Amino acid sequence: xxxxxxxxxxxxxxxxxxxxxxxxxxxxxxxxxxxxxxxxxxxxxxxxxxxxxxxxxxxxxxxxxxxxxxxxxxxxxxxxxxxxxxxxxxxxxxxxxxxxxxxxxxxxxxxxxxxxxxxxxxxxxxxxxxxxxxxxxxxxxxxxx
Amino acid sequence: xxxxxxxxxxxxxxxxxxxxxxxxxxxxxxxxxxxxxxxxxxxxxxxxxxxxxxxxxxxxxxxxxxxxxxxxxxxxxxxxxxxxxxxxxxxxxxxxxxxxxxxxxxxxxxxxxxxxxxxxxxxxxxxxxxxxxxxxxxxxx
Numbered sequence: 501x502x503x504x505x506x507x508x509x510x511x512x513x514x515x516x517x518x519x520x521x522x523x524x525x526x527x528x529x530x531x532x533x534x535x536x537x538x539x540x541x542x543x544x545x546x547x548x549x550x551x552x553x554x555x556x557x558x559x560x561x562x563x564x565x566x567x568x569x570x571x572x573x574x575x576x577x578x579x580x581x582x583x584x585x586x587x588x589x590x591x592x593x594x595x596x597x598x599x600x601x602x603x604x605x606x607x608x609x610x611x612x613x614x615x616x617x618x619x620x621x622x623x624x625x626x627x628x629x630x631x632x633x634x635x636x637x638x639x640x641x642x643x644x645x
Numbered sequence: 646x647x648x649x650x651x652x653x654x655x656x657x658x659x660x661x662x663x664x665x666x667x668x669x670x671x672x673x674x675x676x677x678x679x680x681x682x683x684x685x686x687x688x689x690x691x692x693x694x695x696x697x698x699x700x701x702x703x704x705x706x707x708x709x710x711x712x713x714x715x716x717x718x719x720x721x722x723x724x725x726x727x728x729x730x731x732x733x734x735x736x737x738x739x740x741x742x743x744x745x746x747x748x749x750x751x752x753x754x755x756x757x758x759x760x761x762x763x764x765x766x767x768x769x770x771x772x773x774x775x776x777x778x779x780x781x782x783x784x785x786x
Contacts, residue, residue: 593781593785598708599708605778605781605782605785606782606785606786608778610775610778611771611774611775611778612768612771612775613764613767613768613770613771615711615714616709616714617652617763617767619767619770619771619774630708632708633648633652633706634648634706639774640774640777642781643774643777643778643780643781644777644781645781
């Protein structure tokens, strides 16, 4: 696939156009990546596809090989694996806090100790998520930048 | 392994300090006139080391529930009690009942003292992280 980048005038709206023979999984992945860079992630609400603003996401969790995206009150399933979602959200304020959870730091209200050297994140919607010992250093690094 | 060693080292140093304090208190109560040689200075280190073995061996990277953590803590405490009583009285506990009880109480107090100090340290770290988080959120906004 050839890649062409052209500069357009400030008066015109920026766009990305993909010319392909068919829309396969690779193309969908590219679209998902571009959407995530623009601040949106696809989620599934039953059979319908939902475009979720990244800033609305509280956290994402992997349960039984499925990834779920949690907003303030609703939850959507994601077609991405957790590590793919982590990559897609890497330019935003997200950080891995355990093997199965990535959290939006902008939605964390406070951090307090839990048992066994772990920490508990109290989110702005009142939910609690655990930071595992292994990921504490990563969280510290991210918030001290 | 690095994390396990770091956690054990913290427990070791806190335990050793608390063991010295406990030896001072129990010694003052049961044998105030007793004198010792330099060799006694090694005992807090030995007891501290022995007390850290159960938590080192039972350390796990798995995500434990509150119930699992509590059960592990109780098992560790029982093992530490057995080790320390065996070390101190070398199988003659029945001859020294008040002292054995005092040692057992000391072990329990030290064990929970270590947990409390670790919790306080974690609380301080959590507060620092919360402050850093607020600064991060303000900066990002």
